[in-house]
Amino acid sequence: MSTVPELFGSMVFSDSVMREKLPKDVYKELKKTIKTGARLNTEVANAVATAMKDWAIEKGATHFTHWFQPMTGITAEKHDSFLSPVGDGKVIMEFSGKALIQGEPDASSFPSGGLRATFEARGYTAWDPTSPAFVKEETLCIPTAFCSYGGEVLDKKTPLLRSMQVLSEQAVRILRLFGNTAAQTVSTTVGPEQEYFLVDQELFDQRPDLLLTGRTLFGAKPPKGQELEDHYFGVIKTRVKAFMAELDEELWKLGILSKTEHNEVAPAQHEIAPIFSTTNVSCDQNQLTMEILKKVAARHGLACLLHEKPFAGVNGSGKHNNWSMATDLGENLLEPGQSPQENFQFLIFLSAVIKAVDVYADLLRVSSATAGNDHRLGANEAPPAIVSVFLGSQLTEVLEAFASGERYVDPGQVMLDTSVQVLPPLPKDNTDRNRTSPFAFTGNKFEFRAMGSAQSISCTNMVLNTAVAEILGAFASRLETAKDFGEEVLKIITETYKQHSRIVFNGNSYSEEWPIEAERRGLHNYRTTPETLPHYLDEANVALLSKHGVLTEKEIESRTEVLLENYIKVLGIEAQTMLSMAKTDILPAAVAYSETLTRTALDKKALSPAISTVYEESLAAQISATTECLYANLSALEQALIESRGIECPEAAAKFIGEKVVEKMNLLRENADTLETIVATEYWPYPTYSDLLFRV
Ligand code: ADP
Ligand code: MG
Numbered sequence: 001m002s003t004v005p006e007l008f009g010s011m012v013f014s015d016s017v018m019r020e021k022l023p024k025d026v027y028k029e030l031k032k033t034i035k036t037g038a039r040l041n042t043e044v045a046n047a048v049a050t051a052m053k054d055w056a057i058e059k060g061a062t063h064f065t066h067w068f069q070p071m072t073g074i075t076a077e078k079h080d081s082f083l084s085p086v087g088d089g090k091v092i093m094e095f096s097g098k099a100l101i102q103g104e105p106d107a108s109s110f111p112s113g114g115l116r117a118t119f120e121a122r123g124y125t126a127w128d129p130t131s132p133a134f135v136k137e138e139t140l141c142i143p144t145a146f147c148s149y150g151g152e153v154l155d156k157k158t159p160l161l162r163s164m165q166v167l168s169e170q171a172v173r174i175l176r177l178f179g180n181t182a183a184q185t186v187s188t189t190v191g192p193e194q195e196y197f198l199v200d201q202e203l204f205d206q207r208p209d210l211l212l213t214g215r216t217l218f219g220a221k222p223p224k225g226q227e228l229e230d231h232y233f234g235v236i237k238t239r240v241k242a243f244m245a246e247l248d249e250e251l252w253k254l255g256i257l258s259k260t261e262h263n264e265v266a267p268a269q270h271e272i273a274p275i276f277s278t279t280n281v282s283c284d285q286n287q288l289t290m291e292i293l294k295k296v297a298a299r300h301g302l303a304c305l306l307h308e309k310p311f312a313g314v315n316g317s318g319k320h321n322n323w324s325m326a327t328d329l330g331e332n333l334l335e336p337g338q339s340p341q342e343n344f345q346f347l348i349f350l351s352a353v354i355k356a357v358d359v360y361a362d363l364l365r366v367s368s369a370t371a372g373n374d375h376r377l378g379a380n381e382a383p384p385a386i387v388s389v390f391l392g393s394q395l396t397e398v399l400e401a402f403a404s405g406e407r408y409v410d411p412g413q414v415m416l417d418t419s420v421q422v423l424p425p426l427p428k429d430n431t432d433r434n435r436t437s438p439f440a441f442t443g444n445k446f447e448f449r450a451m452g453s454a455q456s457i458s459c460t461n462m463v464l465n466t467a468v469a470e471i472l473g474a475f476a477s478r479l480e481t482a483k484d485f486g487e488e489v490l491k492i493i494t495e496t497y498k499q500h501s502r503i504v505f506n507g508n509s510y511s512e513e514w515p516i517e518a519e520r521r522g523l524h525n526y527r528t529t530p531e532t533l534p535h536y537l538d539e540a541n542v543a544l545l546s547k548h549g550v551l552t553e554k555e556i557e558s559r560t561e562v563l564l565e566n567y568i569k570v571l572g573i574e575a576q577t578m579l580s581m582a583k584t585d586i587l588p589a590a591v592a593y594s595e596t597l598t599r600t601a602l603d604k605k606a607l608s609p610a611i612s613t614v615y616e617e618s619l620a621a622q623i624s625a626t627t628e629c630l631y632a633n634l635s636a637l638e639q640a641l642i643e644s645r646g647i648e649c650p651e652a653a654a655k656f657i658g659e660k661v662v663e664k665m666n667l668l669r670e671n672a673d674t675l676e677t678i679v680a681t682e683y684w685p686y687p688t689y690s691d692l693l694f695r696v
Helices: 015-021 024-036 042-058 097-101 157-177 201-205 208-213 238-253 279-299 344-359 361-366 393-404 458-481 485-503 513-521 529-537 539-547 553-607 614-645 650-678 689-694
Strands: 063-067 083-085 091-093 123-127 134-136 139-148 186-200 258-263 269-274 302-305 318-327 439-441 446-452
Touching: 015 024, 015 042, 024 042, 042 097, 042 139, 097 123, 139 157, 157 186, 157 279, 157 318, 157 344, 157 458, 186 201, 186 279, 186 458, 186 689, 201 208, 201 302, 201 689, 208 553, 238 258, 238 269, 238 279, 269 279, 279 302, 279 458, 318 458, 344 361, 344 393, 344 458, 344 485, 361 446, 361 458, 361 529, 361 539, 393 485, 446 458, 458 485, 458 539, 529 539, 529 553, 529 650, 539 553, 553 614, 553 650, 614 650
Parallel strands: 063 139
Antiparallel strands: 083 091, 123 139, 134 139, 186 269, 186 302, 186 318, 258 269, 318 446, 439 446
């Protein structure tokens, strides 16, 4: 058994491995590329490739793949072996610099949103040397970006990398103004908290809806849900503990800093959080984490559900994107320190984030809009679809004081008195927790909580980085030309808060009053994906992303189309699955049970007309009435689906589906769920919510 430090990163071609395996000058050249983005020459690339291959073979690899993140939101890989014939029926294991740096997958089957016709199959993958290569299941995986023959971006990675660079440039300008000459770059850091469900694999296999759509499309409310609040942070079951232990081991091998695991609010729901890293690495690692969650679960006879809403009536799963900015020397730029009221550099960065979120709230909302996440945002379990910022009382008071021209009085370190003598007094945090805010300041970072559990974190962070960079750039321009630097700093902080305090909301975002108050403040509340996505193309949003070279207008159009189409397809598959389950399993079960009841009634009457058959008859009547309704709603759903297919414009089709198809799906579900509560268990074709949620 290896120790954790031995295990950690053992499958990663990390910096220390590179230093050990590469000739000194090659290592130096590569580091230069990583730091400055300079091109690698062929010789150096060949040397890196050979070292990488030898190392990977030591780790059991026989194949390599460019590993990329197309717009499907999941990862893609195509394995090639290192094998190369040398005549005489012999082979050697070979890997060239060219194969490392550039790949050419036949890319016609990835979504491009109209950027590429299917006959134009050529796509390129290009090595991203800032994210380390790793070995996974006998394959050397090389993180890459993915673009078309014409150079248009076809992946989620490239715009993210661009946005990081943009933010770095603008943040460094601000640092220089505050006299920091040491820091060379600023990167954004992210720690994504990942929620998921575990259910028994055998039960999972009996549900076509889980298998095909990742969520239950039918299922009556169980007698027990999450109301006892006994699952959150509860004792972890032995089987789950064994799963988590193996999960950690697999993640550690890949250099993923898996740190925290606990039970979540809903039964069978859990969370895993890593220690934060640079955003692109964190993005790669979160994709890997989602993949490994599923694989390790399968080894334990479990199925891991990453869907945002696997069960109606029970909390769904989100992903919390903890985000901050840090210099290459490790200074966290969102660390307020002991007295934030005097920490002007911090206040400038904070103001930039507040303004960015207010001005580009719609883009953040776009980044969290998916069919799955529609079930959460707007329901009282996840932050609402309204984007707002939680600052906590202390920072709000500091900014209020600036805005009103008053002096902020520091209350000093407040100690928490537990009134228990053996416990030491605890220093009280300067902000309380607010779990209802979509964008909350949590001490030295912001936490964007509106993301769905199955989503890639790339889009959200691309938006955050670019929006904050834009505002920082504008601040820097003002400060660089200001007559009095100190005065201008004060002016920016004061002005920004006055103009953008509408986005700050420290109250309960789940309350009924908040949407009304938000509307008064002019904040948008886009409840569904079809309502949200078209705003990707709003003028200000296109201007932001194209100005900084993160995405061109054409690329944003294509992304919007891919997202809309995804929504249409997901709902189409869900509706079809419902229809098939209702027709071939649910209706037959109801009819069979009803027949039993009727036959029993007849048998009884045959025995003696005096025997009562009220129970059998009334239940059979109830089943019959419900199946009639169900059949009518089933036909209505079929009709709505057919109608939706006739709508050509994706935006209009998505809107129609979001309203009409979803409405029919809900009605159909209601009938089926009623049947589940009256049809005898042995007749019911599927495991129930109680089985799924409590039998792990
Ligand atoms: P909290 O209890 O406030 O949620 P945790 O320490 O549990 O804080 O952290 C939650 C997540 O936030 C973890 O993934 C953690 O690594 C991440 N995180 C902490 N500091 C930062 C930071 N400066 N930048 C990005 N993420 C961070
Ligand atoms: Mg948290």
